[in-house]
Amino acid sequence: xxxxxxxxxxxxxxxxxxxxxxxxxxxxxxxxxxxxxxxxxxxxxxxxxxxxxxxxxxxxxxxxxxxxxxxxxxxxxxxxxxxxxxxxxxxxxxxxxxxxxxxxxxxxxxxxxxxxxxxxxxxxxxxxxxxxxxxxxxxxxxxxxxxxxxxxxxxxxxxxxxxxxxxxxxxxxxxxxxxxxxxxxxxxxxxxxxxxxxxxxxxxxxxxxxxxxxxxxxxxxxxxxxxxxxxxxx
Numbered sequence: 001x002x003x004x005x006x007x008x009x010x011x012x013x014x015x016x017x018x019x020x021x022x023x024x025x026x027x028x029x030x031x032x033x034x035x036x037x038x039x040x041x042x043x044x045x046x047x048x049x050x051x052x053x054x055x056x057x058x059x060x061x062x063x064x065x066x067x068x069x070x071x072x073x074x075x076x077x078x079x080x081x082x083x084x085x086x087x088x089x090x091x092x093x094x095x096x097x098x099x100x101x102x103x104x105x106x107x108x109x110x111x112x113x114x115x116x117x118x119x120x121x122x123x124x125x126x127x128x129x130x131x132x133x134x135x136x137x138x139x140x141x142x143x144x145x146x147x148x149x150x151x152x153x154x155x156x157x158x159x160x161x162x163x164x165x166x167x168x169x170x171x172x173x174x175x176x177x178x179x180x181x182x183x184x185x186x187x188x189x190x191x192x193x194x195x196x197x198x199x200x201x202x203x204x205x206x207x208x209x210x211x212x213x214x215x216x217x218x219x220x221x222x223x224x225x226x227x228x229x230x231x232x233x234x
Contacts, residue, residue: 043118047071053094053108053116060098062118066090069114073106074191084191086148087111087171093141099124111184157194159234164193165203166231169213173223183215 044067047053053064056076071088085106088094097105098121127134155167168189184192189200207213212231214222 042120042123045116045118047110047114047116049110049113051110053110053114054104056105056107057103060095060102060104060121062120063093063095063098063124064108064116064118066092066094067115067117069116070111071108071114071116072111072188072192073108075106082191083194084188085152086145087192092144096138096141096145099128099138111188152192155232156192161193161195161199161203162206162231163234164195165189165200165207166212166228168192169207169223170225170228170232173225 045053045064047069053071054060056074066088068090071092071094072084073086073088073094074082074084077083088108094106094108094116095104097103124134124138128138129135151171155171156164158164172184186197186200186204189195189204190197193200204213208215210227212224212227216222
């Protein structure tokens with residue numbers, strides 16, 4: 001169950017020129033002088049785990065770049081279920097549909113405690129016109145979104161449930177700079193892979209029995225990458 005987006009905590013005004021992940025985010029190509037010339041505020045927000053950042057179908061005045069943590073983007077299905085269509089990690093951008101004047105296409109929920117920067121649409125549109133580096137970065141972000149969509153369709157939505165799960169775990173195993181890997185809920189796994197929660201639970205139990213995964217604590221796990229890679233190819 002997600003909590004209300006009012007639980008998002010404002011951490012202050014973001015100062016892009018001193019951001020430790022500046023090289024990974026949208027304004028990485030701007031000089032310090034160009035960054036200081038941004039007049040409208042860019043806010044740094046803390047999104048607690050399981051908190052909704054923005055909701056599908058609502059007005060989209062801003063986009064968000066992830067400084068740390070992990071967000072899931074989900075869509076509501078006609079049958080009342082949900083499907084997770086993308087994961088946003090450090091440096092990824094959510095809510096880019098704001099740049100074409102559309103409402104948010106997804107609901108963004110924090111899978112981990114997540115820090116984001118909220119960037120007003122007007123800031124990005126102005127810089128898109130005046131800064132070649134930002135224009136190029138935006139094109140790269142759009143292409144990255146297309147590549148992510150292709151990956152989800154090809155890797156996570158096709159083949160047997162075991163192969164899909166192996167591909168998912170290998171994808172998540174690359175998350176962040178920590179040796180531990182994120183272990184989503186069975187419900188989230190099902191929503192990512194297009195399988196039922198029961199099937200996700202059954203496959204995980206089988207992987208544990210075969211020694212392919214080892215749960216060390218509630219959210220961390222050790223993977224047998226070689227064994228999972230063999231399964232992922234099936």
